[in-house]
Amino acid sequence: MSRKQVFNGVNVLELCRAVMGPQVGRELAVHGATVIRIDSYKNPDTLNFIPPFKDKIEINRSGMGALFNTNKYGLSLDLSSPGGHEVATRLVKWADIIGESMRVGSVAKLGLDYQSCQKINPDVIYFSANLQGQDGPHANYTGFGSQIAALAGFWEVAGFPDKEPIGTEAYTDYIAPWYLLTTVIAALDYRHRTGKGVHIDLSQLEAGITFLGPAILDFTVNKRIAHRVGNKHPYAAPHGAYPCLGDDRWIAIAVFNDMEWKALCEALNKPSYIQDPKFATVLRRKENEEELDDLISQWTCGLAVEETMTVLQQAGVSAGIVASAQDLFADPQLRHRQHFRILNHAAIGPHSYHSPAYRLSKTPCELRKAAPCLGEDNLYVLRDILGYSEDDISDMLSDGILTTDGDLLGGTTNR
Amino acid sequence: MNDLPSLLSGYRILDLTDEKGLLCGSILGSLGVDVVKIERPGGDPARNIGPFYKDTPHPEKSLYWLFCNTNKRGLTLDITKHDGQDILKKLVAKADFIIESFEPGYMQSLGLGYSQLELINPRIIMTSITPFGQTGPYAHYKGADMIIWALGGLMYLLGFPDRPPVQISVPQSFFQGGLHASVGSMVAHYHRQLTGEGQWVDVSIQESIIMGLNGAESEWDLIGVNRRRNGSLRTSFRPDKTSISWPRVWQCKDGHIWFNLGTAGGVTNWILASTNALINDMKVDGMAQDLAEYNWATFNSTNISQEQIDHMGEVLGAYFRSKTKAEIYEKAIRYNITTAPMQNIADLLIDSQLKARKFFVQVEHPEMGETITYPGAPLKIDGVPWQIYRRAPLIGEHNDEIYRSELGFSADELCMLKHSGII
16 A cells, blocks of 8 residues: 555545646645545546547547546536536545636536535535636636737737747646645635634636736836847847757757856867857946857757766856756656656556656655546445445446547547 | 735745856845845846946946845855855855855865755755756856857757857846746745655756757657757658748837748637638728638648748738738737747837736835836736836845844944944
8 A cells, every 4th residue: 555645534536627737736645635626528628638649549649638637537527417516416425625727607506606515515625717807807718828828918019120030839728737736735725723614716827827927017016018038138248049960959058157158168179268258247248249140050950968967067157058858758867757757547547747846755746556547446436435225326337427539520530 | 825916925946157157146036035146245246237227337237136135135145255154054054945056066175065054954955056957067067148158959940040059139048947946946835844854955147948849859758850940941850850830020010920830720719710700801992812612621731832921921911011010910909810929139129918917016225316117927816916026236235234234243343244344
């Protein structure tokens, strides 16, 4: 049996879809919480249809569908059926934490909004996480995290001054969950101390904007609007990505002071440049930045990136491989941290899952169960957790309360 | 059972971080923790980071510092000196958390490592934030913000194919590290509340970046495709490794908007409804062309050809170019179309949703004789709100409050400590 984990005994009911909400349940689950995720074949999470797919384009074979659901139990309950609501009620009673990320109003229609849940479970910790919040003129805004990243201002500040903005992808999907997690865990302690539950309303837009804080103050105080600057840094040069040997290999280098400039020149065997009048001081390096960038590129273009990083770091210069996904899986530091851990998924087979960004010295996380296929854990959840009989469960199947791949519109493939 | 004014009332953090971890204390302070920022005498070097208030470089006017250090009181202390270490240990004895971002081994070398502090206070949680973690081949690598972004995999994915890869122009790595550190601290905190036992939380900023790869890691893992930057185009890979690309950034009259053509079809009902609504609006303007006849329920970017999607892009492009950001956003809200204007910082301050939600808040700065508008809470909590309780501290602002009133140092002793550069 696994050793005692931080959130053993903490029960989480996850009604979240897409990228943002499920990362909360995932992190609680890898620290021992029991997380039941509801995803029905009648209305599957969009992520189940987003590539990459393993071998064929089919539900339960999407990498994106699996990535955020480590250690969770999958229940393919149809929440909108009356029988489904009865089961959900039992889950609400069972849960310590309930999370939903539906369009405003949807969860109330299912009788699973905070007020309804609080009646059954007075001290429940309940979070609603959507794109723009539970109220306001844009509360019903639909879409993806990428839209929010664009609305929040990230896309506008990514790229070059002379070209259109470029994609930071759904970057705000990867800010919001961590605020939620911090708060939800604090709420567990708060409930422990006061006996009270907590109701949280998160807007991905608001959460995301906080990470532009310094730029916002620069506007509210100095009326300056942040714009795209490539890799430039206001007071460091060289500061950028420089080409190395091979196909699309780049080294990122950041030099902030004369000591680092000297170290860079020595490490790359160009000591004559240390005192070059164009580059000898911080101000001059900045002034001559274009020429400096060209110069560094000439120095690095014939070098292997891994070795260059090692040499520069050993000399005390901030430098790093611009790592591709392929590089990350070979990264020795990530290997040391065991960041990617392999679990055996029922449809995809063995594949990699993320660990959290921190390691706890006494209560390590444990990745023990691959993401569930839809409904994979119906029996375990209904029989072993909620105490339904196997007859009850067959009835649920025949009544359509539990959905199966037969319920998929257009079959198991992407419609 | 008690009433508490905030989720984490009553706890204390000693915050020894530099810019690599400043945000963590500010976040936990927003939930009610008493955060004591401890800086070297004369002030932390992060106070030299711009932008500055009215462009005046000054350690009490760094807007970067002001943003990252809300909710903190401020002490000065030189922990390299024995007196400083003694004082820190006295503070640790009564604290719940200590967070730091020094190079691995540094605190240990001063006698202030977790194994040493644990003896003083078995309940203490020490959260150490570093670019790559406490141990391993990169543990002593220098991690400027952009460098960690690069080694974290997000830089490779951003940029144009014919130019170097780029980071987001507002650096993000240190903020991600600080935010993940607050999560890790909370996990350890919950364990401590149940068992009385503290522990060491080892945060890797690099790992926090990797969490945001958004499927690029899965593409390599499942189908051996190494996603590359492609400007504002989105590229989708089929299982046979062929690919198709389409734009997501579209020029409009006064800037750019976001619209993802690739998922415009019948993937789900709500996306289909969005596309139909968009095509409808284009019809009204007489700009839909043959897209009006297309059966969007069958649209699937994996099965369509590059030529077909290019044509769709041209028709859509002409429509978007005829509208302003505000017009497109208004249609998005009204008709539930999954599109968004690319807002800049100025747009945020007049955004009607943010206004209605009262997202931006006023923070008093009596030392500057004014009030500054800050981004507010990332989430709302009924009854026990996430909030900015106080502005960032001035250098040594609370030395008296803590050293004299709390630790009982006399005025003479404080003068001696000041004179010796301890505080």
